[in-house]
Amino acid sequence: MFETIMIETDGRGVARLTLNRPDRHNVLSAAMIAELTRAAADLGADPAVRVVVLTGAGESFCAGGDLGWMKDQMAADAPTRGAEARKLAMMLKALNELPKPLIGRVNGQAFGGGIGMMSVCDVAVGVTGPRFGLTETRLGLIPATIGPYVVARMGEARARRVFMSARLFGAEEAVDLGLLARAVAPDALDDAIEAEVRPYLSCAPGAVAEAKALVRALAPTPDEAAIDTTIAALVARWESAEAVEGIGAFFDKRKPFWSA
Template sequence: MSFQTISIATDARGVATLTLDRADKHNALSAVMIAELTEAAARLGDDPAVRVVVLTGAGASFCAGGDLGWMRDQMAADAETRFREARALAMMLKALNEMPKPLIGRVQGQAFGGGIGMACVCDVAIGVEGAKFGLTETRLGLIPATIGPYVLARMGEAMARRVFMSARIFDADEAVTLGVLARAVPAADLDAAVEAEVAPYLACAPGAVAEAKALTRRLGAPITEALIDATIADLVARWESDEARAGIAAFFDKTRPPWRTG
């Protein structure tokens, strides 16, 4: 498989490592990366040789959220284009969430915005101590809409309300408390902790694993097409708000948005 923004390596056991490979951009989600991740989820899901997928990032960050160029494009776009781009992001998250292979998150660095969404679509995520996390959208006048169903599925409403609206930065230990991570370990122990999650699947029947994963989705809170479309509409409406225009302009101009008092 040849990609521009991600890489995939599969070992002899059938463990595929899917790496976000834009280290210089902190693995921010661009339109190209979103499309490539969607394709990779389909290919890996359909590949009978793949038993487990490990999702990680190159460099210091797991995923810093939306790419700045992508954000600039959204501000200049019309509503139809914004809807299309938001839907591409939503469908990428859906593809990873529903991939019929175990998806293990190896969160080797910080995760913000969409990066938390990426961690939350993993079946289990192990993170490194010292990593920082945040749902930072409201600082820009936006909302964590398309990632919202997956964040709420992972955290639950009570936990999500601690961090969903405030854009507060939290550490790896709190990410464990909130349910984003299953464990936070020293960097030197990260690979061993991930392997401890991977290895049990290699003794399981692949078809049974796939059906058990699908069963958990049916038994849990359903993330339906209607719900996904509603979150997309919410995000598009936010992009068109005066707050979003002011917040994103302030971000790029390195000035204070009008609502900031502290």
């Protein structure tokens, strides 16, 4: 049914949604973006599903966007770039608005789009040890479509600490930034996730969905204008000379001209 993700639902109605490209550190390809969008719709509409746990296969949670996909966008025409950027934005929106609790099981490192995936979870618990970062500016890009969710999760002041610098940080700082609710030892992760899941199984599913919708209504959330702004910003960056240099340097295994 899916090529880049897996969905397994247990008898309690707890669905595990796994990013399943472990050989590529679960980077977000065009196929994965499409499959995650479809999965969000399917899980949201399934009355048997009570809770969704989002995780990654292998050693990483999600190492960001697939650079091959980004390179394709830079070579495409402007309408194609805009359409692809909108698919990414709509995937994040679909997960953010999932009418079920979305719990992030952050089993490893996360960069760029992976930070965006953490930010659309209702709560995320991660393991100690991995590194995290919004690394787009190293490539001449910007964290555009994920930006509204990252800033909503961290708050502006904390986001400014890591949003522009591409600085890597550990799980403890991810807790301080608000990305993770807790950081636990790897062998304690499943117990920590179960502790987040279990309370929902005593709650009325409709009430949980309406409570989640109310939180979104009361808090600042990305509207269509904000999403359009991020899409335009991402497309403009893909067209920039810095992005051409940054992506080219990555594939050439050299430093871009701005790197000290």
